[in-house]
Amino acid sequence: MKKLFTSQDAFEMQAVRSELDALSIPYMVKNEFASGAIGELPWQDSQQEVWLVDDSWYGRASKVVEALINSANKTTGAREDWLCTQCGEENGSAFELCWQCNEGHRPE
Structure with missing residues (x-):
């Protein structure tokens, strides 16, 4: 077994x-x-x-x-962390907006 x-x-x-x-x-x-x-x-x-x-x-x-x-x-929409295209800040996968500059995340 x-x-x-x-x-x-x-x-x-x-x-x-x-x-x-x-x-x-x-x-x-x-x-x-x-x-x-x-x-x-x-x-x-x-x-x-x-x-x-x-x-x-x-x-x-x-x-x-x-x-x-x-x-x-x-x-379940498993996603990865992402970099903000506006300020370059790294954001967690749970965030839709950049915590630094409030720019929206655009999935690729």
């Missing part, structure tokens, strides 16, 4: 499980019902994990997980 994926995000876990089910890739979920033990156990020991029952599926299953993560990053 080989660990494929782990996440604290229940939606990510369900998305991975749904895709694996749709492709009939055999897996098991470790710590599926351990969330009630958080506080009694360290969070690392109670976090859900997706394990492949058969290691020969790892190549295909890891591509499924990678595609889901890439898709999620695109839909």
Whole structure:
């Protein structure tokens, strides 16, 4: 058996499980019902994990997980820090306006 994926995000876990089910890739979920033990156990020991029952599926299953993560990053609008074209100040990705000169960010 080989660990494929782990996440604290229940939606990510369900998305991975749904895709694996749709492709009939055999897996098991470790710590599926351990969330009630958080506080009694360290969070690392109670976090859900997706394990492949058969290691020969790892190549295909890891591509499924990678595609889901890439898709999620695109839909959430993951952006990078940017330089202001007016004053050259570096601004964080969360900023639409330059904090130094108030110039608007124009995505490229």
